[in-house]
């Protein structure tokens with residue numbers, strides 16, 4: 236079985252030659268059977284099992300390996316020659332030693348320095364693997380010895396934190412076996428890692444985003460759409476709607492910066508096997524650089540049992556959205572048919588990748604069509620209370636184009652409640668207005684901020700854009716409940732509010748309108764419990780990841796919901812979570828969309844002993 240390319244219509248069947256090549260290279264790219272661990276029911280070895288390294292001693296060599304994913308040979312960044320990197324299997328309570336050697340060739344387009352970050356793992360700061368923050372990076376020819384005690388269990392992953400190496404293949408699954416028995420049972424265990432591949436040199440892709448941020452957004456709305464909308468909503472409203480989108484320089488279907496026009500989506504395999512009557516655990520990891528995936532297995536219910544490695548109260552669903560860097564463990568009980576399709580389409584509906592769950596190799600189930608393209612409405616971006624379509628135009632304040640143009644348009648279109656806004660100097664001083672979001676002064680008149688959310692909500696119970704009303708039960712954050720009480724229990728001592736900001740056209744991203752390079756670290760006091768409030772002032776979803784500490788997501792009333800390492804922030808949301816600052820040192824805090832991080836949506840968090 237091959238490493239399947241994504242389902243653009245034109246490349247549904249991989250060429251045999253490519254297949255063979257990848258098979259040899261990837262040591263089998265199939266859905267990763269965790270077969271080397273002794274478990275009953277694993278007598279059937281999954282075809283194309285990837286490299287599995289288990290134990291406490293690991294030698295990992297990072298180098299460049301030519302791969303052929305699309306028909307062209309490109310240099311990938313690999314670990315021990317493997318793409319994805321080998322599955323590492325640890326055991327909770329053991330001390331692991333990982334000797335990571337930089338064997339990148341001189342002149343590599345992927346740089347001369349490397350690193351591995353263990354995503355979601357609690358460890359000392361100098362083991363976290365972020366060059367410039369927690370250590371100096373691993374230079375060519377050097378070996379860095381990571382050594383730490385494993386204090387948790389579950390499904391995680393690891394990836395490079397240097398340059399764009401993560402985009403070029405340096406990512407791998409991490410499975411940690413628990414000391415205590417798990418609260419659920421299963422007969423088989425597979426890792427399903429979803430990633431996005433491009434033949435482009437990632438630095439070239441980044442430069443292209445800087446120059447033409449909408450390069451991949453080919454689905455501009457058509458004249459036909461306009462006529463249809465005018466018939467449906469009236470001409471005036473439709474013109475207003477288009478005018479507004481024009482002012483915001485973005486088309487309504489623009490959900491992600493990079494999509495299947497550039498990417499080939501990969502699933503680390505094609506076939507996971509089962510016997511009728513068995514329960515199968517699937518550990519989904521989104522190891523992509525820029526892609527939110529919507530995952531389902533037509534004909535099968537999935538029971539979610541863990542999120543970001545941590546147990547949750549089981550919840551049975553038909554479909555889930557998984558943001559970049561997130562992890563979702565599900566258990567399925569396939570039966571009634573011999574084959575099922577594991578289907579993962581991108582959020583913008585530009586492509587998909589699929590695999591098969593079957594009783595024997597070679598079987599296939601039908602692959603569904605990609606869902607219709609969702610249209611992003613203004614409501615999706617900010618104001619639940621303001622209705623939809625043209626009515627919600629005031630939802631975002633078009634900062635950069637000056638003052639309140641959007642407000643006026645919205646007012647003219649019949650936005651009650653916005654009247655008091657006219658003539659105001661900006662968004663500051665809004666705190667008194669009910670439900671209105673205040674914004675940091677640093678956003679005001681900032682050329683790197685092109686809009687602001689006016690009435691963002693947590694939206695924990697809302698399926699994401701493109702998943703509403705599709706007839707399937709879709710997982711939401713609101714359904715995720717940790718299987719344990721708030722592990723800290725204290726009320727937060729203080730609150731830090733941060734706004735996710737950007738300028739689409741400039742492809743500038745940051746917190747509070749500031750880039751990583753321009754700001755001081757965020758300071759946490761060692762031992763404190765604090766609340767982080769995030770407000771998304773952009774039209775993109777940003778999966779925000781704090782290194783070294785958990786992010787305990789809460790609801791609007793401050794009730795603990797679910798412990799995560801990555802919190803996705805769709806447009807128009809305001810979400811809060813608690814952090815226990817129990818890890819001294821410097822930590823990265825960033826959007827996990829690789830090019831957003833590189834463009835500045837990153838902060839350093841410094842946890843320090845209080846000096847006074």
Ligand SMILES: [Cu+2]
Pocket residue numbers: 744775776777778826827828831832836
């Ligand atoms: Cu982002």
